[in-house]
Amino acid sequence: MSERFYRTLVTIALLLALKGAYALLISPLATPPEERPLAASTGARAGQGSLESGDGDSHIPQHRRDLLDIAREHLPHAEWAARARYAVRTSGSFVFADDWEKEENSNRVVFSPFALVWRAPESSPDDPPLTIVCDAAALEFAEKFDIKNPNPGRVVGGSLQGPVSIRGPNGLAVETRNLSFSEASQRAWSDSDIEFAYGPHRGRAQGLELDLIGKTGPRDHDKPAIEGIRTIRLVSNAWFKLQPGAADNRRGKNSPQDPQPDAPDKNTPAPRREESRDAPVIITCSGSFEYKLEVHVALFNKNVVVVQPTGPDARDRLTTDLLTLEFERELSIGKPADGAVDSASPPEPATARSEAPLGDLKFRWLRASGPGTQISSDRSQLRARMDELTYDEPGRAVVLRGVNPVRMVQKNTGLKCQEITALLDEDNQIEQAHCRGAGTLMRYAQPIPESDEVALPGVDFSARWEGELRLEPEPQTGFNTIDLQKRVVLTRPGGLRLSAERVKIWVEPDDSSSAEAKTRVKRL
Structure with missing residues (x-):
C-alpha cells in the first residue's frame, strides 16, 4: 500500500468547510448589529412601505439602491432578492426579505423568503462573501423583537426553513433543508439529506449535527452565548470524493448555473484531469x-x-469498521520548535473566530480497526487482512495487528504473523520490517490466487519461527538481511530442511516486478 494512499486522506480536512459554513451562519444571525439598520421599508409592520426598484426610479433612496446592488452581484441564484421589499444592512452583513411576521405569544420572528450576504471581518477583500438563501428564517430572540430597535438582543434559537443553499469562498457550497439551532441545548442540526462541496471536493450524507461550545461566565445581553463548534457529525451514509493535490481557489466564485454538488454516477466517465493530479479518493x-x-x-x-484508482484497471482499497484520522497544526513562525506552550494558559477552544484556517492542518496518524479490516493494492499485487492497522506519518511506520494472525499476500509470497511493523524510506518503499511472535513465510512458484477455492501453486521456499523475523538493510554489503529467531525451520523442494535457534540470511534486493522472480540468497 503506497504512502500516497494514506496521504490523500489528509484532504478530508478541506471538506470540514461545513464547520466554516455553520460558523459563518451563526455569526451574522446571532451577533447584533453595531449600527442602526437601514431598512427598505418606512413602516414597522410587515406589508407596509413596499418599494420596488428599477432604473429611473428617482424616489428610491440611494442606500436602498446600494443594498439591492449587493443582491444583484452576490445572489444571482435568488433573483427576488434584487427586488426585496426589506433590505437591511448591519455590520458586515446584508439581509433581504419580502415579509416578516412576529409569532403570537413568543419572541420568534419569521422572515420570508430569506437571503443573507456576509463577509467575515478577517476575510480577504478578493474572497466572495458567504451567502445563504432559504424559503424562510425563523429566529427566536432572548427578548421581545422590535424591528425599530438597532440592538434587538441575543438570538437564542431558530431555523432556516425549506431548501437551504449556502455559498462561500473556495467553491464552498452546501445544499440541505431545515437547519435548526438551539442555544439551550448547545447544538445545531438538520434531519434532511445534505450535499456539500469545497473546491474540487464533494460529499453528501443523511443528517447533520453540530455540538456547540457554550460561552462560560455571565451571558451578555447582546452577544451570542455560543463560542464555537466542538464536533461536526454527519449522521449516516456519508460519501466523500476528495481530489488530492488540488490547489486552493479562494478567489473563485461558485457558478450559479451549477448550484448543486456533483453526485457519483457510475455510468458517467470521469472528466479528464491534469497529468500531475492524482486520481480522486472515494470514502464511504x-x-x-x-x-x-x-x-x-x-x-x-x-x-x-x-478507494483510490492507481491506473486504468487498478486501485488501492481499504475496508474497515472504524477509521480514525488525527491531524495537527503546522508550527507557525516564531513559535517554539517543540511546540511548548505556557501551562498556565489553557488552550483556547476551537471557535468560529479563533480557529486557524483548515489549510494549516497536516496529517499525523491513522488507525483502521475492526475484525476483517483489509487493504489491497492491484498495482502492488498486495492483499492483507488484520484487526487493526495504524500509520504514523512522522515515524513513517505502518503496523498491522490481529487477535488472529495477520495474513499478508504479495505476488507469490504469503506471510502470517501476530504483528507486523514496516518502516518506509523516502521513496515510500519498505526499508525495515519486524514480525513479532510466531509466524510463517511461504514463497510459491506462481502468484497466490485470490480465492480460497483455488488450489495453491507449488511451494518454492518456506520458513517457520516462534520468536521474531527482522528484515533490515546492511549498508556495508548492499544486501538485505533476514534474521529469524527461536526454533526456526527452513524448507525447500526436494526435501531440503534446516532447523536452528537462529538463522540469518543475506539476500540481494529484488527490484523485479515479475511475479515469478526468485529470491537471490547471497549468504546464510
Whole structure:
C-alpha cells in the first residue's frame, strides 16, 4: 500500500468547510448589529412601505439602491432578492426579505423568503462573501423583537426553513433543508439529506449535527452565548470524493448555473484531469462521520471503504469498521520548535473566530480497526487482512495487528504473523520490517490466487519461527538481511530442511516486478 494512499486522506480536512459554513451562519444571525439598520421599508409592520426598484426610479433612496446592488452581484441564484421589499444592512452583513411576521405569544420572528450576504471581518477583500438563501428564517430572540430597535438582543434559537443553499469562498457550497439551532441545548442540526462541496471536493450524507461550545461566565445581553463548534457529525451514509493535490481557489466564485454538488454516477466517465493530479479518493461509510475540532480527530464509522484508482484497471482499497484520522497544526513562525506552550494558559477552544484556517492542518496518524479490516493494492499485487492497522506519518511506520494472525499476500509470497511493523524510506518503499511472535513465510512458484477455492501453486521456499523475523538493510554489503529467531525451520523442494535457534540470511534486493522472480540468497 503506497504512502500516497494514506496521504490523500489528509484532504478530508478541506471538506470540514461545513464547520466554516455553520460558523459563518451563526455569526451574522446571532451577533447584533453595531449600527442602526437601514431598512427598505418606512413602516414597522410587515406589508407596509413596499418599494420596488428599477432604473429611473428617482424616489428610491440611494442606500436602498446600494443594498439591492449587493443582491444583484452576490445572489444571482435568488433573483427576488434584487427586488426585496426589506433590505437591511448591519455590520458586515446584508439581509433581504419580502415579509416578516412576529409569532403570537413568543419572541420568534419569521422572515420570508430569506437571503443573507456576509463577509467575515478577517476575510480577504478578493474572497466572495458567504451567502445563504432559504424559503424562510425563523429566529427566536432572548427578548421581545422590535424591528425599530438597532440592538434587538441575543438570538437564542431558530431555523432556516425549506431548501437551504449556502455559498462561500473556495467553491464552498452546501445544499440541505431545515437547519435548526438551539442555544439551550448547545447544538445545531438538520434531519434532511445534505450535499456539500469545497473546491474540487464533494460529499453528501443523511443528517447533520453540530455540538456547540457554550460561552462560560455571565451571558451578555447582546452577544451570542455560543463560542464555537466542538464536533461536526454527519449522521449516516456519508460519501466523500476528495481530489488530492488540488490547489486552493479562494478567489473563485461558485457558478450559479451549477448550484448543486456533483453526485457519483457510475455510468458517467470521469472528466479528464491534469497529468500531475492524482486520481480522486472515494470514502464511504454507512454509519456516522465525526470531526472533533478541539483535538483535530476525524472518525468514520461502520462499513468504511476507501478507494483510490492507481491506473486504468487498478486501485488501492481499504475496508474497515472504524477509521480514525488525527491531524495537527503546522508550527507557525516564531513559535517554539517543540511546540511548548505556557501551562498556565489553557488552550483556547476551537471557535468560529479563533480557529486557524483548515489549510494549516497536516496529517499525523491513522488507525483502521475492526475484525476483517483489509487493504489491497492491484498495482502492488498486495492483499492483507488484520484487526487493526495504524500509520504514523512522522515515524513513517505502518503496523498491522490481529487477535488472529495477520495474513499478508504479495505476488507469490504469503506471510502470517501476530504483528507486523514496516518502516518506509523516502521513496515510500519498505526499508525495515519486524514480525513479532510466531509466524510463517511461504514463497510459491506462481502468484497466490485470490480465492480460497483455488488450489495453491507449488511451494518454492518456506520458513517457520516462534520468536521474531527482522528484515533490515546492511549498508556495508548492499544486501538485505533476514534474521529469524527461536526454533526456526527452513524448507525447500526436494526435501531440503534446516532447523536452528537462529538463522540469518543475506539476500540481494529484488527490484523485479515479475511475479515469478526468485529470491537471490547471497549468504546464510
